[in-house]
Amino acid sequence: MTMILDAFLDNFSSLLVKMTEDEVGMLLGVPGEIKKLGRTVRDIQCVLSDAERKQTKSSAIERWLLQLEDVMYDADDIMDLCQIKAEERHARYDNMSSSKFGCGINMLSCFRNPIFAHKIGTQIKELNSRLDEICKNKSSLGLAESRDVFGQSNGPRRYSDFSRKTDPSVVLADIVGDKIEEDTSMLVESLTTDDEESVKENVSAVAIVGMPGIGKSTLAKKVFNDPEIHREFPLRIWVCVSKDLKEVQLLKCIIREAEGDHSTAEEKSELVPKLASLVQNKKFFLVLDDVWPESQDVWNGLLREAMIGGARGSRLLVTTRDDRVARFFQATTTHHVQKLSDEDAWSLLAKQVALNELDSVTLKEVGVELVKKCDGLPLAIIAIGGVLRGRGKDVREWQTISESTLWSMVPGNHYFPQAFYLSYEDLPSHLKQCFIFCSLYPEDFEFSKIDLVYLWLAEGFLCDKGDLSFYEKGMEYYKELVWRNLLEVVTPYYDQWRCRVCLEVIRISHE
Numbered sequence: 001m002t003m004i005l006d007a008f009l010d011n012f013s014s015l016l017v018k019m020t021e022d023e024v025g026m027l028l029g030v031p032g033e034i035k036k037l038g039r040t041v042r043d044i045q046c047v048l049s050d051a052e053r054k055q056t057k058s059s060a061i062e063r064w065l066l067q068l069e070d071v072m073y074d075a076d077d078i079m080d081l082c083q084i085k086a087e088e089r090h091a092r093y094d095n096m097s098s099s100k101f102g103c104g105i106n107m108l109s110c111f112r113n114p115i116f117a118h119k120i121g122t123q124i125k126e127l128n129s130r131l132d133e134i135c136k137n138k139s140s141l142g143l144a145e146s147r148d149v150f151g152q153s154n155g156p157r158r159y160s161d162f163s164r165k166t167d168p169s170v171v172l173a174d175i176v177g178d179k180i181e182e183d184t185s186m187l188v189e190s191l192t193t194d195d196e197e198s199v200k201e202n203v204s205a206v207a208i209v210g211m212p213g214i215g216k217s218t219l220a221k222k223v224f225n226d227p228e229i230h231r232e233f234p235l236r237i238w239v240c241v242s243k244d245l246k247e248v249q250l251l252k253c254i255i256r257e258a259e260g261d262h263s264t265a266e267e268k269s270e271l272v273p274k275l276a277s278l279v280q281n282k283k284f285f286l287v288l289d290d291v292w293p294e295s296q297d298v299w300n301g302l303l304r305e306a307m308i309g310g311a312r313g314s315r316l317l318v319t320t321r322d323d324r325v326a327r328f329f330q331a332t333t334t335h336h337v338q339k340l341s342d343e344d345a346w347s348l349l350a351k352q353v354a355l356n357e358l359d360s361v362t363l364k365e366v367g368v369e370l371v372k373k374c375d376g377l378p379l380a381i382i383a384i385g386g387v388l389r390g391r392g393k394d395v396r397e398w399q400t401i402s403e404s405t406l407w408s409m410v411p412g413n414h415y416f417p418q419a420f421y422l423s424y425e426d427l428p429s430h431l432k433q434c435f436i437f438c439s440l441y442p443e444d445f446e447f448s449k450i451d452l453v454y455l456w457l458a459e460g461f462l463c464d465k466g467d468l469s470f471y472e473k474g475m476e477y478y479k480e481l482v483w484r485n486l487l488e489v490v491t492p493y494y495d496q497w498r499c500r501v502c503l504e505v506i507r508i509s510h511e
Contacts, residue, residue, distance in 0.1 A: 033121070033124055033125055033128055034124070035103075036128055036132075037124065037127065037128045037131065040128065040131045040132055040135050043135050043138075044131065044134065044135055045137065045149035047138050047143035047144065047145055047425045048429075050143050050145070051064065051065055051141075051143050051177060053406075053425075054142075054143070058141070059145070060141055063140050064137060064138070064141055067134055067311065068134055068278040069261045071130050071131055071134065074123075074127060074130075075127055078120060078123050078124070078127070081120070082120065082511060083123065086199065086508070095256075117319065118406070123391060126218070128238050137452060142306055155447050157260065163461060179338070179340075179341075179344070180215070180222060181222075182221060183219055183335060183337070184219065184223055184226060185223040185475075186335070187206060187208070187219070187223050187317075187333070188223055188226045188228050188229060190332070190333040191223070191229065191285070191315045191317065192228055192232045193230075194312070194313045201306060201308065202309070202310055202311065202313070202314055203304075203307060203310060203314045203315065203331065204314075204315060204317060204330075205299075205315070205316040205317075205318055205329040205331045206315065206316070206317050206318070206331055206332060206333045206334075206335070207317075207318045207319075207320065207325070207326035207329060207330065207331035207332055207333070207335070208220055208317065208318070208319045208320075208335050209319075209320055209321070209322070209325075209326055209335065209336050209337070210321065210337035210338075211321055211331060211377070212321055212377075213336075213374075213377040213378065213379030213380050213381070213420075214337045214339060214377055214378065214379070215337055215340075215377075215378040215379070216289075216290075216319040216320075216321075216337055217289055217290070217319055218378065219319075219335075219337060220287055220289060220319050223317060224236065224238060224287055224317075226283075226481060229285060232283070232285075232313075233281065233283055233284060233285035233314075233315070234282060234283060234284075235258060235282045235284040235285070235310075236278065236284070236285045237254055237258055237285070237286045237287070238256040238257065238286075238287045238289065239253050239254055239257065239286070239287070239288060239289065240289045240290050241288050241289065241290055241291045241292075241295050241298050242290050242292065242295065242442075243292040243294050243295060243300055244294075244295070244442055245294070245295035245297075245302075246442075247273055248267070248268055248271065249303055250298070250302070251268065251271040251272065251275060251302070251306075252271065254275060254286075254303070255271065255274055255275050255278060258275070258278045258279065258284075259278075260274060260275070260278045261274075262274060268302075269388055271449060272306045273306075274305040275303075275307065276305075276306040276307070276309055279306070279307050279309060279310045279314075280309045280310070281309065281310070281311050281460060282310055282311055282314075283310065283311040283312075283313050283314050284307070284310050284311075284314045284315075285314070285315050285317070286303075286307070286314075286315070286316050286317070287316075287317045287318075287319070288316060288317070288318045288319070289319050290319060290320070290485065291318050291319065291320045291325050292320070292321075292325070293322050293324055293325055293328075296320075296324075296325045296327075296328045296329070299316065299329060306495065316329065316454050318331065329370055338376065339375065339376030340371075340376040340377075340378060340381075341376070342368055342371060342372060342376075345368075345371035345372075345374065345378075345381055346364065346367055346368050346371050348371075348378060348381050348385075349367055349371050349381050349384070349385055349388075350367065350383070352381065352382055352385025352386075352388070352389070352395070352485075353385050353388050353389055355393065359393050362393075363393065363395060363398055364393060364401055366395060366398045366399050367398065369402045370384060370388075370398065371384075371403050373402070373407055373419065374419045377419075379420075380419035381419070381486050383419050383420055383422075383423035383485055383486075384401075384419045384422060384423065385485065386423055386483065386485035386486065387401065387423055387426045387484070388401065389483060389484070390426075390483075390484070401422070404422070405422065406422050406425055407422070423484065423485070423486065426484075427484070427486075429497070430461065430477070431477060431480060431481060433459075433461050434456050434477050434481065435481060435486055435487075435501070437455070437456065437459060437461070438452075438487075438501045439501065441501075445500060445501075446490055446498050446499070446500050447498065447499050447500065448498055449475075449478055449498065449499060452474075452478065452499070453470055453471060453474030453475060453477075453478060454474075456474050456477065457470050457474060460472050461477075462477070478499075482499065486501070487499045487500070487501060488500050488501070
């Protein structure tokens with residue numbers, strides 16, 4: 001709720017500044033009220049981050065936020081009413097001024113109607129009175145002004161242009177240490193060795209098991225792209241299964257990866273024979289990434305019928321967080337991914353923030369403290385790297401993040417390390433709402449960058465500020481979420497036109 005309030009207050013405050021510049025208070029017959037309202041809104045906005053963090057432990061603060069929400073709904077109604085009147089006026093007059101609001105209508109023109117202006121002026125005075133009371137209560141609730149979640153400046157930050165991805169392409173910045181090379185070699189050998197005695201069917205499975213964020217997909221990518229795998233398996237297919245299994249969509253994806261055509265088929269009964277003909281007598285290697293217990297029947301209940309006709313020695317590689325899935329697939333080999341050592345974890349963090357040799361020496365001590373808090377989980381380290389990227393290479397900045405109380409605000413566990421929470425909490429409100437919007441879509445849904453920007457625009461998330469157009473502002477938001485490692489670019493699209501969301505941070509934001 002607070003992220004939406006903050007974003008609304010930000011837009012509302014910008015509008016009030018514009019109204020002050022245009023002396024709208026005089027038009028409305030309430031001189032001084034617009035400036036006062038602007039000051040009150042800014043005062044409340046300063047403590048909103050503190051209220052967000054404390055509301056779970058204080059019912060009084062929760063009630064205070066609900067009162068603020070109620071007032072902001074009324075403010076939104078006033079803005080909507082002004083917009084409607086302005087549109088009516090715009091329909092009558094074509095020679096409007098260049099001052100714009102919302103989708104391009106001059107909202108301020110509606111105040112030239114004296115009856116309507118008086119009505120709005122009265123509502124603004126009432127709004128001011130209610131907000132003034134809310135603002136006075138913030139002190140008694142112990143709400144302190146905070147500039148961001150680490151007490152640092154909320155000004156513009158610069159990020160190095162880097163992104164990561166969960167598909168077959170290997171992102172080199174995600175790979176550190178010798179252990180992953182050893183694990184890759186072991187798995188490649190297991191996959192390419194045909195054990196006639198233990199394998200009863202043409203297709204057998206190998207499983208990679210580990211907690212969320214530990215690097216199962218990264219290891220699977222290394223295996224998928226290994227030269228020996230390419231030599232051994234003429235047909236290689238990668239699909240992400242996830243919790244909510246959609247059979248038709250999955251079949252289409254596999255057919256497409258196998259370079260088949262599914263354009264004329266929309267039903268499972270049509271797609272299964274097409275897939276069967278594509279793999280018939282071919283030695284294939286199929287990666288089923290992120291299989292949950294809820295979707296573990298993806299092989300026996302869906303794909304086995306179509307793919308059992310592949311050549312002997314065909315293999316499945318299954319990644320999962322649950323040992324039961326490996327047993328269900330009757331995996332001939334089950335590999336459990338281990339956490340990174342402190343040294344490898346530090347190397348990964350240094351890669352994420354592009355440290356040179358001198359920076360590494362200066363920042364290593366505090367950097368090792370940070371990676372220990374990430375509990376050796378690569379995805380957590382990548383998430384905290386996204387936070388550090390906007391903080392520069394100053395030891396004091398890193399120390400502030402390491403000592404932040406946010407590490408203890410959410411109990412960490414093997415599903416949701418606190419680093420994910422920090423990564424989410426570090427977002428300014430306008431980016432939080434854009435990011436959370438993406439969680440409305442299914443897991444592993446791939447967004448077109450352009451579509452995503454226009455969806456944000458349709459939801460009213462892109463504020464009209466400065467010289468940038470709404471589209472340019474949306475592109476800025478997109479790039480910042482990529483730089484923070486919260487949007488994962490689909491690597492084969494080199495120009496970053498498609499992306500998907502970092503699911504672990506989505507889950508912790510819901511929590």
